[in-house]
Amino acid sequence: MMADQIQFFFEVLIGGLLSGVMYSLVALGFVLIYKTSGVLNFAQGSMVLFAALTFVQLREKGLPFAVAFLITLILMAVLGITVERTVMRPLLNRSPIVLFLATLGLSYIIEAGAQLIWGTQVHALDLGISDTPIQVGPVSISQFDISAALISGTLVAALVFFFQRTRTGLTFRAVADDPFAALAVGLRLSRIWALVWITAGLIALVAGLLWGARLGVQFSLSLIVLKAFPVLVLGGFDSILGTIVGGLIIGATEKLAEVFVGPLFGGGIETWFAYVVALVFLLIRPTGLFGQKVVERV
Amino acid sequence: MNEALPLPRTPSHPSPTFFLLFLFTFIPMHTHSLSRSFIGRLGSASLASLLLLGGLTGCGSQKQAGDSTTGSTPTAAAPAGGSNLDVNLKEQFFPLQSYRVGPYAAGGTGFFGGFIDYLNLINIRDGGVNGVKLTWDEGETQYEVEKGIEVYERLKDRPNIAAWNPLSVGIAYAMIDKVTQRRTPLITINHGRTDSTDGRVFPYVFPLLLNPYSETSGIINYLGTREGGQDKLKGKSIVVLYHGSPYGKETIPIYELLAKKYGFKVQQIEVPHPGNEQQAQWLTIKRINPDYVVLRGWGVMNPVALRTAQKVGFKADRIIGNVWSNSEEDVRPAGEAAKGYIAITTQASGKQYPVLQEIIKTVYDKGKGNLADKNRIGSVYHNLGIVNGILNVEAVRIAQEKFGKRPLSGDEVRWGFEHLQLDPARVEKLGAKDLFHSINVTWKNHEGDGRVTFQQWDGNKWNVISKWIAPDWALLRPIIEASAKKFAQENNIQLRTEADVDKVVK
Structure with a gap:
């Protein structure tokens, strides 16, 4: 009986951790843009929807996976550059709240545009990854979740490497640290910001494919941003590593809470419980686990 | 630089x-x-x-796209068929609070497409109902209550309104007082508040065919049949996985009641909105290992439930979906995981029924069909829209028999709905045999004792797998009446009597 309890606990825990990695994937897009431009891009969910809808429609038109992926990526790059040119650049000197509200408006435009171009139908997306469980010892784990976690982990590792080890990554960090100084040493801000938005588009595409395969490609994809916010608060808005750690903590705690604490409240607690965890962390560490402390000269 | x-x-x-x-x-x-x-x-x-x-951004003035998409259909755009503000004495008007964009657009386009297709069929084939042309105008709600009410306010003064059909619990709830004051029927086919079945308290609200309590009873009756008799349900274990919303929670007491009556064990588990994560719930279900799971879902919750069930190794043919978990949109995204899944329905899917064939021939072949994608003809939502069209049109026809072959007031159409009795023979005559069973609305019973059937998804289409099943109305009626009476007391509503039915305002 006790062994059964322990096994169940670990099944829930592992399931939660794997779900958490999926949350991290969404949070990653936010962090990337926030880190380099100080903008919390509320349109990230809409970009996920747009990318997934575009990809699935191209696939349904008979294009091979790689071609559909490439075309979608190009479209996401065009979208990213357009957003940077037409929305972000004109608002460059505005306060963060203005930029945030601008991205909020942008999210509706992208959502509406996606439905206008691709229609309102729900689509299935098969990535060829089986979703049947495999046994790891006494615990059964979803193959799809393991694959999704591996893809997400690889993406995070690649981004960390990019930011730490490449020249372009270093310029991203320079712009994030001090745009004035970056300008003074001749860095091309417009190019950098365009690149950031393109990279966010790539992340949106990967997230769209994995979440789309899970939920179906439909409007609700844009709501997955709600899963990313507690992760961001916990991990820090500007930490790539923080998204992974935050995602794991949020994923595991919300699932364990739902199963073991939920019955005391009548169930259905996992969504708000994630925000409770985030709030508690906020009280203890306002910048999140890995967020940079902002020191301002007064 | x-x-x-x-x-x-x-x-x-x-x-x-x-x-x-x-x-x-x-x-x-x-x-x-x-x-x-x-x-x-x-x-x-x-x-x-x-x-x-x-x-x-300094982009200058942006023209805000209006929420209203009036006259968005080919017929609606034409003066004779849709939006026109002129009072035409030979027209009966249907205001449509539709949703063709937003999260529920897939369902909205199917349902309102089917409804409009049927109205078009009546206009083109029959020249309207006894010469009275059917007209409509659409206002986009995106399934939002506020927008639904905006559309209501915009269209409420149009002449000869037959009935409102918002296909939204939220919008319907917000309209009950308004339509009661203006004496216009509000149709909530297969949904709405259960106690509005009691026409003594809710004279203008019609949850036609199926209210949530009947749906619950219908599902349990089906499971009894599947087990070889209601007595075989004793000792069985059923989990109800419900959407974390008032809609999802509405049937909790009814499952408890039926569990007591038939002796099965029920556990009800909530999935928080929108339901895109269900790992915890399905691991719990795996542990309980019930005989059946009833899926009372909505939107994205349905495919995610099926996929997560597969993930934990729970077979799809032991999952029974409710009436809002029964469409192609609910199963297609789940892919292989949905194969074998069963769901309740009041109307079968498919286009083999004579009325659908006529719609294809008379409406679509003439380029006047409402669905952009012809592959969706005969889908669950499209057929629900067609059945809704039949019920609305027949209510008008019945009322015309009483009040004359002319455009009617809302109250006159209310009378028509309260006498909407279509037996299987009449349903067959309408070309809808096996599409839906029958309806028997009375002034007291606004649901009309609709029968249900069950369909199974084979990976490509739904196949009907049961006979038409009757819910246990006798068991449910006292609960409905008690709830309606309570509402009447709280709102100082005097119960109607039979004598009030014929008091009609022209």
């Missing part, structure tokens, strides 16, 4: 507290799926955001 750019300001990073406070203020955590308060608020905010965006 950077001259074109304005100088950046050092990003004064807003604190996470701000964003979290924003979220808590902006997004209510206790979401009500069907009233769509979350989406509603987002939608309300969108206008401000867009205006702000337009203003801030």
Whole structure:
């Protein structure tokens, strides 16, 4: 009986951790843009929807996976550059709240545009990854979740490497640290910001494919941003590593809470419980686990 | 290089507290799926955001796309068939609070497409109902209550309104007082508040064919049949996986009641809105290992339930979906995981029924079909729209027999609905044999004793796998009456009597 309890606990825990990695994937897009431009891009969910809808429609038109992926990526790059040119650049000197509200408006435009171009139908997306469980010892784990976690982990590792080890990554960090100084040493801000938005588009595409395969490609994809916010608060808005750690903590705690604490409240607690965890962390560490402390000269 | 750019300001990073406070203020955590308060608020905010965006970016004045998409269908755009503000004495008007964009557009386009297709069929084939042309106008609601009410306010003064058909619990709830005051029927086919079945308290509300309690009873009756008799349910274990919203919770007491009556064990597990994560719930179900899971879902919750069930090794043919978990949109995204899944329905899918064949021949072949994608003809939502069209049109026809072959007032159409009795022979005559069974609405019973059937998904289409099943109306009626009476007491409503039925305002 006790062994059964322990096994169940670990099944829930592992399931939660794997779900958490999926949350991290969404949070990653936010962090990337926030880190380099100080903008919390509320349109990230809409970009996920747009990318997934575009990809699935191209696939349904008979294009091979790689071609559909490439075309979608190009479209996401065009979208990213357009957003940077037409929305972000004109608002460059505005306060963060203005930029945030601008991205909020942008999210509706992208959502509406996606439905206008691709229609309102729900689509299935098969990535060829089986979703049947495999046994790891006494615990059964979803193959799809393991694959999704591996893809997400690889993406995070690649981004960390990019930011730490490449020249372009270093310029991203320079712009994030001090745009004035970056300008003074001749860095091309417009190019950098365009690149950031393109990279966010790539992340949106990967997230769209994995979440789309899970939920179906439909409007609700844009709501997955709600899963990313507690992760961001916990991990820090500007930490790539923080998204992974935050995602794991949020994923595991919300699932364990739902199963073991939920019955005391009548169930259905996992969504708000994630925000409770985030709030508690906020009280203890306002910048999140890995967020940079902002020191301002007064 | 950077001259074109304005100088950046050092990003004064807003604190996470701000964003979290924003979220808590902006997004209510206790979401009500069907009233769509979350989406509603987002939608309300969108206008401000867009205006702000337009203003801030210096893009000049942006023309705000109106929410109303009046006359969006070919017929609706034509003066004779849809939107026209002139009072035409030979027209009966249907205001449509449709949703063709937003999260539930797939269902909205199917349902309203089917409804309009049927109205078009009557106009083209028969020249209307006894010479009275059917007209309509659409207002886009995006399934949001606020927008639904805006559309109501915009269209409520149009002449000869037959009935309102919002296909939204939230919008319907918000309209009950209004339609009662204006004496116009409000149709909530297969949904709505259960106690509006009691026509003594709700004279203008009609949850036609199936209310949530009947649906619950229908599902349990089916499981009894499947087990070889209701007595075989004793000792069985059933989990109800419900959407975390008033809609999802509405049937909790009925499952408890039926569990007591038949001796099965029931456990009811909530999935928080929108339901895109169900790992915890399905691991719990795996542990319980019930004989059946009843899926009382909505939107994205349905395919995710099926996929997660597969993930934990629970077979799809032991999952029974409710009436809002029974469409192609609910199963297609789940792929292989949905094969074998069973769901309740009041109307079969497919296009083999004579009425659908006539719609294809008379409406679609003449380029007047409402669905953009002809492959959706005969889908669950499209057929529900057609059945809804049949019920609305027949109510008008019945009322015309009483009041004359002319455009009717809302109250006269109410009388028609209260005498909407279509037996299987009449249903066959309408070309809908096996599409739906029958309906028997009375002034007291606004649901009309609709029968249900069960369909199984084979990976490509739904196949009917049961006979028409009758819910246990006798068991449910006292509960419905008690709830309606309570509502009447709280709102100082005097119960109608049979004598009131014929008091009709022209």
